[in-house]
Amino acid sequence: MSESASANAPKPSSSVKLVLLGEAAVGKSSLVLRFVNNDFQENKEPTIGAAFLTQKCSLPTRTIKFEIWDTAGQERFASLAPMYYRNAQAALVVYDVTKPSSLTKAKHWVAELQRQASPGIVIALVGNKLDLTNDGGDVSEAAGAAQGESESVQNGDEGAGEEDEVQDAVSGDARKVSTREATGYAEEEGLLFFETSAKTGTNVVDVFTAIANAIPESSLKTGRGTGAGTGQTSLGNRSAEDSRVNLGDRNAATAKEGCAC
Amino acid sequence: MDEIAPEYDVVVLGTGLTECVLSGVLSVKGNKVLHIDRNDHYGGEAASVNIEALFKKYGNVRPGEEPWKKYGRVNDWNIDLVPKLLMSNGELTNILVSTDVTRYLEFKQIAGSYVQQGKGPKATVAKVPSDAGEALRSSLMGLFEKRRAKKFLEWVGDFKEDDPASHQGLNIHACTMKEVYDKFGLEDNTRDFVGHSMALYPSDEYINQSGAAVETINRIRLYVNSMARYGKSPYIYPLYGLGELPQGFARLSAIYGGTYMLNTDVDEVLYENGKVSGIKATMKDRDDQSEAMKFETKTKKIIADPSYFPSKSKVTGYLLKAICILNHPIDKTDSSDSVQLIIPQSQVGRKHDIYIAMVSSAHNVCPKGYYIAIVSTIAENDANHHLELEPGFERLGKIEEKFMGPPIPLYEPIDNGEESNIFISKSYDATSHFETTTDDVRDMYRRATGEELKVEGLREDQQLATE
Numbered sequence: 001m002s003e004s005a006s007a008n009a010p011k012p013s014s015s016v017k018l019v020l021l022g023e024a025a026v027g028k029s030s031l032v033l034r035f036v037n038n039d040f041q042e043n044k045e046p047t048i049g050a051a052f053l054t055q056k057c058s059l060p061t062r063t064i065k066f067e068i069w070d071t072a073g074q075e076r077f078a079s080l081a082p083m084y085y086r087n088a089q090a091a092l093v094v095y096d097v098t099k100p101s102s103l104t105k106a107k108h109w110v111a112e113l114q115r116q117a118s119p120g121i122v123i124a125l126v127g128n129k130l131d132l133t134n135d136g137g138d139v140s141e142a143a144g145a146a147q148g149e150s151e152s153v154q155n156g157d158e159g160a161g162e163e164d165e166v167q168d169a170v171s172g173d174a175r176k177v178s179t180r181e182a183t184g185y186a187e188e189e190g191l192l193f194f195e196t197s198a199k200t201g202t203n204v205v206d207v208f209t210a211i212a213n214a215i216p217e218s219s220l221k222t223g224r225g226t227g228a229g230t231g232q233t234s235l236g237n238r239s240a241e242d243s244r245v246n247l248g249d250r251n252a253a254t255a256k257e258g259c260a261c
Numbered sequence: 262m263d264e265i266a267p268e269y270d271v272v273v274l275g276t277g278l279t280e281c282v283l284s285g286v287l288s289v290k291g292n293k294v295l296h297i298d299r300n301d302h303y304g305g306e307a308a309s310v311n312i313e314a315l316f317k318k319y320g321n322v323r324p325g326e327e328p329w330k331k332y333g334r335v336n337d338w339n340i341d342l343v344p345k346l347l348m349s350n351g352e353l354t355n356i357l358v359s360t361d362v363t364r365y366l367e368f369k370q371i372a373g374s375y376v377q378q379g380k381g382p383k384a385t386v387a388k389v390p391s392d393a394g395e396a397l398r399s400s401l402m403g404l405f406e407k408r409r410a411k412k413f414l415e416w417v418g419d420f421k422e423d424d425p426a427s428h429q430g431l432n433i434h435a436c437t438m439k440e441v442y443d444k445f446g447l448e449d450n451t452r453d454f455v456g457h458s459m460a461l462y463p464s465d466e467y468i469n470q471s472g473a474a475v476e477t478i479n480r481i482r483l484y485v486n487s488m489a490r491y492g493k494s495p496y497i498y499p500l501y502g503l504g505e506l507p508q509g510f511a512r513l514s515a516i517y518g519g520t521y522m523l524n525t526d527v528d529e530v531l532y533e534n535g536k537v538s539g540i541k542a543t544m545k546d547r548d549d550q551s552e553a554m555k556f557e558t559k560t561k562k563i564i565a566d567p568s569y570f571p572s573k574s575k576v577t578g579y580l581l582k583a584i585c586i587l588n589h590p591i592d593k594t595d596s597s598d599s600v601q602l603i604i605p606q607s608q609v610g611r612k613h614d615i616y617i618a619m620v621s622s623a624h625n626v627c628p629k630g631y632y633i634a635i636v637s638t639i640a641e642n643d644a645n646h647h648l649e650l651e652p653g654f655e656r657l658g659k660i661e662e663k664f665m666g667p668p669i670p671l672y673e674p675i676d677n678g679e680e681s682n683i684f685i686s687k688s689y690d691a692t693s694h695f696e697t698t699t700d701d702v703r704d705m706y707r708r709a710t711g712e713e714l715k716v717e718g719l720r721e722d723q724q725l726a727t728e
Binding site for chain 1: 303357367370372505511512515518520521524
C-alpha cells in the first residue's frame with residue numbers, strides 16, 4: 001500500500017466509514033439522502049431509506065468514498081452496538097434547530113463518540129431544518145416534512161412530534177437553538193459545525209466536503225480495518241492481507257456510487 | 262421517551278447469536294419484532310469482552326489491583342466467551358451472505374487446522390490433511406496407510422448420497438461408519454483424525470451408530486469443501502471477535518424495523534389459556550440519566566435463550582473452558598497466527614476431545630504480540646476440571662493468564678414450545694464450529710413459524726413473498 005504515497009500515482013481514493021447519530025426525526029437519513037440523492041427510489045429496504053450508502057467526494061488531491069451508516073433506529077433505546085462505532089473515521093451528529101432537547105441529545109452522542117470511537121475521529125455537529133427558520137428562507141414551501149420522512153417511517157411515533165414542529169414553522173421562525181450556542185459548544189469540543197437544510201439542500205454538500213478535508217491523510221493510508229489504532233493489520237504485514245476473505249462477492253455490486261461534490 | 266408498540270408479533274429475549282439471527286430473519290420476513298436483553302451489551306454468552314471485563318468476570322482480581330493494565334488499552338481486546346469458528350462453507354456463512362450481513366463485518370481465515378497424535382512428551386502435532394494429495398504428504402500416517410487414506414478421501418469426494426454406484430457396495434443408509442472404515446482398512450489413528458478433526462465429532466459415539474455413515478461423510482465433505490474455499494484452513498473468523506456476529510444480525514433486524522432494548526429486565530411473562538400473551542418489563546437506568554421505564558406489551562410468541570426460562574430448560578452436560586492469554590504462538594503449528602488444534606479423546610485417554618481455538622492480533626482481538634487460546638472439552642467427572650484440560654495446557658506452553666470458571670451447564674428446552682408459544686434455544690455446545698448453532702436456528706424457526714427457513718434470496722424475495 002505504500003505505493004499510494006508516491007507522486008506519480010493516480011489520485012488516491014480512500015474509503016471512510018461515516019456514522020450518523022442524533023435524536024430520532026432530526027433528519028439524519030434525509031441529510032444523507034440529499035447528499036447521495038440519486039439512489040433514493042432504488043433502495044428496496046422497506047423501513048428506512050438508507051441503511052448503508054456510499055458516496056464519493058472528490059477533493060483536489062484525493063477522492064474520499066464515504067460509507068455512510070445509519071443507526072437503523074437502534075439509538076432509540078440507547079441500544080447502538082459497538083460495531084456501529086467500530087473504525088468510524090467520521091461522525092455526523094445531527095440536531096434539529098427547532099428542538100433544544102435534540103441538541104442536548106447531540107451532546108450526549110458526542111460524549112459517547114469520544115468514549116467509544118477511534119481516537120482521531122472527525123465529528124461534525126449539524127443543526128438541521130434550517131428551512132424552518134428565518135435564516136433558511138424558503139419557509140413558504142411549508143411542509144418541511146421532507147427531511148423527517150424517512151425517519152418517521154421508521155419511528156412511527158415520532159411522526160406526531162414532527163407535525164407539531166411543522167405547524168410552528170408555517171407561522172414564522174421556529175428556531176429554538178441559536179447559532180451562537182451551538183457554535184460555542186462545537187468550538188469547545190473541537191467539532192466541525194454547520195447548519196443545514198436537507199429539504200432545500202443548504203450546506204449539505206459542504207458538510208461532507210468539510211469532513212473529507214478534515215480527515216488526516218495519515219488515517220486514510222491505513223484505511224478501514226485499522227482505525228482502532230492498534231495497527232494489527234498494518235502495512236507490510238503480508239499474512240494479514242492475504243488471509244482476509246471476501247464472503248459475498250455481490251457486496252461490490254450493491255454499493256451505490258455517485259458524485260455530489 | 263419513545264413509546265413501545267402495544268403489540269408485537271415476536272418478542273425475542275437475549276441477544277446471543279441464535280436469537281439475533283432469528284430476530285433478523287423474522288424482521289426481514291415482515292414480523293414486528295421487539296428484541297430485549299437484560300445486559301447492557303449485545304451477545305449474551307456469545308459476546309466478546311475486553312480484558313478488564315474478563316478479569317472481573319472471572320474474579321482474577323485482588324482488591325485494589327488492576328492487573329489488566331499491563332496488557333495495553335483494554336478496548337484493544339475482544340475476547341470471545343465461546344470458543345467457536347465458522348466453517349467457510351458452513352451454514353452460518355451461507356446465512357451471513359444471504360442476508361448481506363457480510364456488509365457489516367470483515368472475515369479472515371484461521372491460519373491452520375491441526376491435530377495431535379499421542380500424548381505427553383511424545384505427542385506430535387500435524388496439519389489435518391484436507392484432500393487425497395495432502396494425505397499422501399501427511400506425517401500422520403505410514404506409507405501404506407497414506408494410500409488407504411487417499412483412496413478413502415477420493416471416495417468421499419465422489420460420494421453422492423442418491424447414487425448407489427458411488428457407495429462402494431455398502432448399504433450406506435443402514436451401515437455404521439465402522440463398516441465404512443473397515444471397508445477401506447483404515448487404522449485406528451486415521452479413524453481418529455478423520456472422525457474428530459475432519460468430521461469434527463467430539464466423541465466416538467458416531468462410529469457404531471447404524472445409519473450415521475452418510476452424516477459422517479457429509480461432515481467430512483463440509484470440511485474438505487470449506488478447506489478448498491480459501492486454502493489455509495476450513496475456518497474463518499470475524500475481525501474484532503465473534504461478538505460482532507450477533508451485532509451484525511441485530512443491525513439487520515433493526516434495518517427491517519426491529520426494536521432494540523438493552524439493559525431491560527423482563528419482570529413477568531403474561532399468559533392467556535396457557536399461551537404467551539405479553540410481557541411486563543423494565544428498562545433500567547443507564548448512567549443514572551433517565552428513570553427506569555416500566556412497560557407492558559402484547560406478543561404472540563417469545564423466542565428466548567434458556568437463561569430467561571430456567572424452568573423450561575434442562576441441563577444436558579457441562580462444558581469446561583479456560584481462556585488463556587499467551588505471548589507466543591503454539592509450538593509445532595508453524596508459528597500460525599491462528600489455529601484450531603484438536604486433541605482426539607482416545608489419544609489422551611478421554612471420552613471427549615479437547616479443543617484449542619487460538620486467535621491473535623491478526624484478527625484485531627488483542628494487541629500485537631498476544632495470542633488468545635481457549636481450551637475446552639466436555640466435563641467427564643466432578644473431580645479436577647483443571648486436570649481434564651491439562652493436555653490442552655501442555656500444548657500451549659507458557660501461559661500469561663488463565664481464566665477458568667466452574668463447569669458451564671449446557672441447556673436445552675424441555676419442550677418444543679408449541680403449547681406456550683415460547684421457543685427456547687440451546688446453549689452454545691462444545692463443538693468447535695457454529696453448525697449446531699445454525700441447526701438450532703433452523704429448528705427454532707420451524708417450531709416458531711411452522712415453515713422451513715430458506716435464507717437463499719431472503720432479502721431479494723421479501724417484498725414479493727406473501728405466501
